[in-house]
Amino acid sequence: MSAVPGGLTTPEITVVGSLNMDVRLTVDRIPRSGETISATGLKRSPGGKGANQAVAAARLGRRVAMVGAVGDDDAGREITARLVAEGLDVTSVAVSEHPTGTAVILWEQPESTIVIEAGANADVDESFVDSRDSAVRAVTDAPVVLCQCETPLGSLAAVTRLATGTTILNPAPAIPVPAEIRDRFDVLVPNRFELATLAGADEAPESLADVVAMVRGLAFPGDVVVTLGADGSVVVPRDGLPTPVPAVRVDAIDTTAAGDSFCAALADGLLRGEDLVGAARWAARVAAVTTTRDGAIESLPLADEVPAALP
Ligand code: ADP
Numbered sequence: 001m002s003a004v005p006g007g008l009t010t011p012e013i014t015v016v017g018s019l020n021m022d023v024r025l026t027v028d029r030i031p032r033s034g035e036t037i038s039a040t041g042l043k044r045s046p047g048g049k050g051a052n053q054a055v056a057a058a059r060l061g062r063r064v065a066m067v068g069a070v071g072d073d074d075a076g077r078e079i080t081a082r083l084v085a086e087g088l089d090v091t092s093v094a095v096s097e098h099p100t101g102t103a104v105i106l107w108e109q110p111e112s113t114i115v116i117e118a119g120a121n122a123d124v125d126e127s128f129v130d131s132r133d134s135a136v137r138a139v140t141d142a143p144v145v146l147c148q149c150e151t152p153l154g155s156l157a158a159v160t161r162l163a164t165g166t167t168i169l170n171p172a173p174a175i176p177v178p179a180e181i182r183d184r185f186d187v188l189v190p191n192r193f194e195l196a197t198l199a200g201a202d203e204a205p206e207s208l209a210d211v212v213a214m215v216r217g218l219a220f221p222g223d224v225v226v227t228l229g230a231d232g233s234v235v236v237p238r239d240g241l242p243t244p245v246p247a248v249r250v251d252a253i254d255t256t257a258a259g260d261s262f263c264a265a266l267a268d269g270l271l272r273g274e275d276l277v278g279a280a281r282w283a284a285r286v287a288a289v290t291t292t293r294d295g296a297i298e299s300l301p302l303a304d305e306v307p308a309a310l311p
Pocket of ligand 1: 172259285
């Protein structure tokens with residue numbers, strides 16, 4: 001474990017990303033425009049793709065640094081306390097003048113429909129990263145840096161400029177990340193809808209052959225892992241043949257954070273020296289366990305809760 005100024009240890013994984021308070025309403029169906037319906041349940045918990053991926057990696061045993069922002073409000077304090085309790089380095093979690101990001105989730109088990117107010121997450125741009133020594137160090141020194149698209153594109157640009165380790169982009173939620181930023185990452189991990197958005201396609205690819213063709217059409221210079229929900233994932237290396245990785249069969253009750261735990265476990269596997277296919281197999285196991293549990297952060301497993309052989 002190497003020491004850095006300030007007495008902290010160098011992270012193994014740095015996550016630059018969002019911190020939200022999730023407000024989840026359980027619904028029987030999504031209301032029509034203008035309609036009011038009753039929820040059958042309410043759950044409020046820390047979330048955001050950045051927080052989910054950071055906590056997922058910490059629970060797999062990694063030293064994780066979080067770069068992000070919360071508001072000067074109860075939600076922000078609750079999220080930060082939670083990250084600390086999970087063992088994360090929060091030196092680079094700033095307190096913004098904007099409110100903590102909020103996600104309103106309409107949960108029709110097992111799928112969700114989500115509306116996000118970015119709030120403080122919108123502060124996390126290129127100058128946010130550049131102006132904080134702790135953030136620059138965390139991004140520069142970590143062997144793996146994980147990003148998503150719930151913070152401004154400038155944060156991604158800063159990461160690709162500063163990072164010396166492996167950079168992984170989970171381009172979620174689906175936005176058309178410009179090629180000049182996207183192509184500077186080492187690994188892309190989209191789901192099929194995010195892949196279609198990156199490719200400028202109207203419809204998500206259905207068959208494995210269509211997925212692979214769409215990936216090849218991106219001409220991404222690095223490796224791509226496309227997640228396919230209950231159909232597993234496919235590893236499309238920059239050179240070489242694509243390898244499908246099956247999902248692990250489980251009774252999924254809530255797929256929230258499946259993609260987040262997949263990305264964190266992929267990073268964990270790569271750090272262990274696995275190749276991308278090996279890391280994706282491990283990620284499939286971790287993500288499968290996540291889908292058998294309710295909630296986002298609460299559903300993320302510890303490494304020893306992921307059985308070597310799931311049914
Ligand atoms: P996202 O949540 O980002 O859309 P996916 O739905 O593709 O991501 O899920 C990510 C990974 O989680 C999949 O590649 C798969 O390994 C696992 N997964 C998702 N849904 C299920 C499921 N119903 N059963 C087992 N594994 C699942």
